[in-house]
Amino acid sequence: MDVDEVVSGLILELRRGTLILLVLSQMKEPTYGYSLVKTLSDNQIPMDANTLYPLLRRLEGQGLLSSQWDTAQGKPRKYYQITENGMEVLEKTKTYWKRFSEHVDNLLEGTV
Amino acid sequence: MNQDLLERYLYAVTRRLPEKQREDVAQELRGLVDDMLFDRCGDITPTEKDLRVVLTELGTPRELYEKYSGDAGKCLIGQPYYSTYKLVLGIVLICAGAGITIANGILLMLEPQNGLQAVLTWLSMLWNSLISAFAFVTLLFAFFSWRGIPVNRDFDFDSLPTVPKQREQISRWECIAGIAFCIFFMVVFLGVPQVFCAWLPETNQRIPVFDAAAIRQGWYWIALFSVLGIAGETVKLLEGRYNRNVLLVTLGTNFLSAVAGILWLTQYNLMSPEFTAHLSQLFGEGEEIVVTLFSNFQIFFLCVLLFALILDTAEAVIRTLKK
Numbered sequence: 001m002d003v004d005e006v007v008s009g010l011i012l013e014l015r016r017g018t019l020i021l022l023v024l025s026q027m028k029e030p031t032y033g034y035s036l037v038k039t040l041s042d043n044q045i046p047m048d049a050n051t052l053y054p055l056l057r058r059l060e061g062q063g064l065l066s067s068q069w070d071t072a073q074g075k076p077r078k079y080y081q082i083t084e085n086g087m088e089v090l091e092k093t094k095t096y097w098k099r100f101s102e103h104v105d106n107l108l109e110g111t112v
Numbered sequence: 113m114n115q116d117l118l119e120r121y122l123y124a125v126t127r128r129l130p131e132k133q134r135e136d137v138a139q140e141l142r143g144l145v146d147d148m149l150f151d152r153c154g155d156i157t158p159t160e161k162d163l164r165v166v167l168t169e170l171g172t173p174r175e176l177y178e179k180y181s182g183d184a185g186k187c188l189i190g191q192p193y194y195s196t197y198k199l200v201l202g203i204v205l206i207c208a209g210a211g212i213t214i215a216n217g218i219l220l221m222l223e224p225q226n227g228l229q230a231v232l233t234w235l236s237m238l239w240n241s242l243i244s245a246f247a248f249v250t251l252l253f254a255f256f257s258w259r260g261i262p263v264n265r266d267f268d269f270d271s272l273p274t275v276p277k278q279r280e281q282i283s284r285w286e287c288i289a290g291i292a293f294c295i296f297f298m299v300v301f302l303g304v305p306q307v308f309c310a311w312l313p314e315t316n317q318r319i320p321v322f323d324a325a326a327i328r329q330g331w332y333w334i335a336l337f338s339v340l341g342i343a344g345e346t347v348k349l350l351e352g353r354y355n356r357n358v359l360l361v362t363l364g365t366n367f368l369s370a371v372a373g374i375l376w377l378t379q380y381n382l383m384s385p386e387f388t389a390h391l392s393q394l395f396g397e398g399e400e401i402v403v404t405l406f407s408n409f410q411i412f413f414l415c416v417l418l419f420a421l422i423l424d425t426a427e428a429v430i431r432t433l434k435k
Contacts, residue, residue: 033140034147049144050171054179057137069139078140 019047021097023055024090027065030079056080064089117163118145124173129180137180145170189250189257197253201246203349206288208245211295212237218300218307282358287349294341301327301334310387310394319394323384333376340365340372354431362428366421373421377414 022045026036033053040047059065064086070077082090122141126134148166149158170176189197216234225233255261300307305328308321327334344365351358391403405412 032143034144048169048171049148050176050179053140053144054176054182057133057180058182075143075146076139077143078136 018097019045019051020055020059021090021093023052023059024064024082024086025094027080027082027086030068030081032070032077032079059086117160118142118167121167121173125176125180128177133180141170189253193253193257197249200253201249203288203291204245204249205242207291207295208241209238210292211299212241214292214296215299215303218304222304222307281353282348282351284349284352287345290345291342291349294338294345297341298334298338302331310390312390312393319387319390320384321387322382326380326382330376330380330382333372336372337369340369354428356432359428359432363425366425370418370421373414373417377410377417381410383409 022040023036026039031039033056034049036056037047037049037052040052056065056067060067060080064083065080066083067078067080070079122138125141126138129137145163145166148169149162152158152162152166213234216237220230305322305324306320309318310321311318344361347361348358388407391406
């Protein structure tokens with residue numbers, strides 16, 4: 001058994017669900033893709049642009065984000081912002097995550 | 113910097129995306145590449161090498177396209193359809209293969225061909241029928257999968273079937289043999305009814321039992337028998353046990369078969385006049401009973417058919433109710 005392979009598979013699974021939560025949490029103000037890549041990476045959550053850009057579009061398709069092109073400045077950029085539905089999803093998922101991670105920590109640290 | 117390389121890359125990513133998304137995605141990626149190049153080079157003008165590094169970081173056009181299209185990990189027939197698809201496909205291929213092989217064997221008896229030609233004919237018929245069967249089943253299940261039509265009913269614990277007792281179980285092979293027989297019956301009766309013939313040793317003459325023209329005139333009755341038979345066997349196969357569904361379908365198909373049998377065998381004169389004329393010559397003067405039997409062959413055949421249907425119905429009723 002290749003331990004590293006199993007570990008990277010598990011980490012991939014763990015990240016997959018939490019990244020959407022993190023992306024939604026950072027979209028309260030209009031934000032463009034690459035600035036979000038920077039914000040996440042500055043906070044030790046590296047995320048490839050080639051994963052984030054299609055994800056933003058998917059979340060927009062689901063009605064959780066809205067978007068607008070800003071062509072006023074030199075470089076045209078597409079800005080995304082969280083919608084009302086997106087806020088509701090974020091709040092509910094965040095509440096669940098807090099409880100869940102607390103229980104996970106308890107079990108992992110053996111305090112239960 | 114080679115702007116053409118970037119445009120070719122963007123074209124390769126977006127060309128298979130829905131048309132209204134293409135320009136939007138391309139424009140957004142242009143901005144991204146620009147940001148990444150600025151990060152890498154600052155105020156220095158980026159070279160083609162820098163662009164290549166950035167594009168490599170973004171991944172191959174195919175990878176990026178898959179992420180945008182959401183096609184990664186998608187399939188034509190996924191679960192919960194795949195298991196049923198595999199089962200049905202296997203059965204249909206076995207039935208089609210067996211039916212065509214038997215029919216081909218009979219054709220060969222009637223019109224002998226040399227070895228190689230016979231094998232080639234068989235292979236080509238087999239290939240065509242297997243491909244058609246495969247395509248039909250696959251398209252059907254792809255449609256189910258696409259529309260999300262439910263095929264399994266085990267979503268509720270209370271509706272999970274009880275474990276069948278030995279007596280209730282239906283053998284899968286029994287059903288497959290039944291379906292293959294239905295196909296065989298239809299192919300032979302409609303295709304080569306002259307295969308049923310009597311032989312007169314004195315004159316070395318073959319006398320067909322059935323009137324091929326009359327049989328073909330009532331082709332839809334034969335097709336109906338086969339369809340009813342296949343439907344009944346298919347339900348048995350899918351359920352795998354005697355239960356209310358199987359009983360209802362068996363009662364229904366057997367009743368319709370009986371009505372169809374009565375109408376078919378009383379409406380048409382299926383026996384060839386030649387055979388009726390040669391009856392006494394075929395069986396000898398002494399065999400009065402046999403001659404009488406064959407003189408009224410359609411009535412006799414109808415009785416046998418009805419008896420078989422009653423037996424089958426009785427078996428279904430007993431094995432369903434006696435638990």
